[in-house]
Amino acid sequence: MIAKSIDAKSKYTSNHCMRVPILTIMIANAINRSSKGTPGLTPFTKDQFDELVIAAWLHDCGKLIVPEHVMDKSTKLETVCDRLEVINERFEVIRRDIKIHYLEQLQRVKGNDHAKLEKKYVQDIADLDQAKEFIREVNRGGEFLPDDDKQRIRQIASKYSYHDGNKMKPLLTEDEVISLSVSRGTLNDEEREIIQSHVKHTKTMLESLTYPANLQNVPEIAGSHHERMDGKGYPSGKTRSDLTLQARVLMIADIFEALTCADRPYKKAKKLKEVLAIMEDMKNNGHIDPDIYDLFIREKIYLNYARQYLDPGQIDTGE
Known part of the structure; x- marks a missing residue:
């Protein structure tokens, strides 16, 4: 219900909260299948798996607080109206x-x-x-x-x-x-800070709830999906060692869905080759977890997802 409310609020992210859990589950299942041959990727227990899925559904709930004219800003001059x-x-x-x-x-x-x-x-x-x-x-x-x-x-x-x-x-x-003069996208620095604040709101909102013992980590997982392995992310500047495997999985699902989506106001839908090149750079530059991303590629999770949820014209990898 919350995920549908977030997607309904913004026509430009109308599928994001529904698709991130799908991709998250695909990655988590792959870890559980192949973790024996992948150092650092231990299988999820049932409780850890459940925490991750719920966190994926709720990872953007803080966007309910973000003003619509910022979240839906389709041009650089747009505020409440397009200047x-x-x-x-x-x-x-x-x-x-x-x-x-x-x-x-x-x-x-x-x-x-x-x-x-x-x-x-x-x-x-x-x-x-x-x-x-x-x-x-x-x-x-x-x-x-x-x-x-x-x-x-x-x-x-x-x-x-x-x-x-x-x-x-x-x-x-x-x-x-x-x-x-904004270099990328449509948001100026002040508006970008407002958008980024949705992660803090997400964690605050989720921490206000009472959880059973097996779901205690949901706020932390959901509130960490914009961190980075090198500590340059937000809101807390955590590093890889500070982040759970669940949070690191959610990051990759969130990024891949955002890069491949076709409904953002300031960019065309990217094709698969370009998305994978961007994410490879992210892996090499300390943005995303290298072990999870290598599994993402090796198990062709990106391709399985693309065949089900992307426009066929976006699939240009020749597979």
């Missing part, structure tokens, strides 16, 4: 002012100067249209924003201003510049 519409209105005010200035100058000059003024006017409007289109493009978000694009955002902000009553204001506010 791109407001900026487009400013562009139209600037376009009007450019035209008024051109017509006023046209009345003051004669002869060949008309052609020069018209040429400049046409170029000014073209530059404005290019700036408007550029802002529209970078507002979408993506995997990487070059430094040159960030510099151009600031140049546009300083180049153009518009009349607002009796005042001249810059086309872009500092907050809008910062939001448009």
Whole structure:
């Protein structure tokens, strides 16, 4: 019920809480089957297995507290509404002012100067249209924003201003510049902190419940799914030695589902080869557990999951 509520809250993560437990169980079953030949991966007891499954179902319950306009932020300028519409209105005010200035100058000059003024006017409007289109493009978000694009955002902000009553204001506010300059995805630093806080909320919410003796570790497992092996994760900066095997399994299931999902607002669904390359880097860089990931690959868990839950067009591994 809670998982369905979380998924229903956000159209962009509508299957996440339902699919993470499925993948978690697939990985846990593989550990139980092959752990004899895999040092460091001991079979789960029934109680440990049950704890892991329940934690997987509830791992994102803290998102119930995250504001919808942050969790569902589909563009960089979106808050309660998409501020791109407001900026487009400013562009139209600037376009009007450019035209008024051109017509006023046209009345003051004669002869060949008309052609020069018209040429400049046409170029000014073209530059404005290019700036408007550029802002529209970078507002979408993506995997990487070059430094040159960030510099151009600031140049546009300083180049153009518009009349607002009796005042001249810059086309872009500092907050809008910062939001448009986000390198990955659509969230600025403040919003990212709000999203990340869902893990703390998850643990706090789950710790408020009373558990039978065999399920005492559910809050800890669920509240650790954004930690890393090297201690650079959140919310607690735990390392591999601090994390249970259950938590390390849940991390990989959560990451794989997030990378392969087709419903995130700022990215297309990734194909399997790209996802596996990203996760291989994560393994090598101390992000995810190497033993579990090697098992994930060796047992072809990724492929079994993909055949059941991904679009066939995402499966490009030739298997």
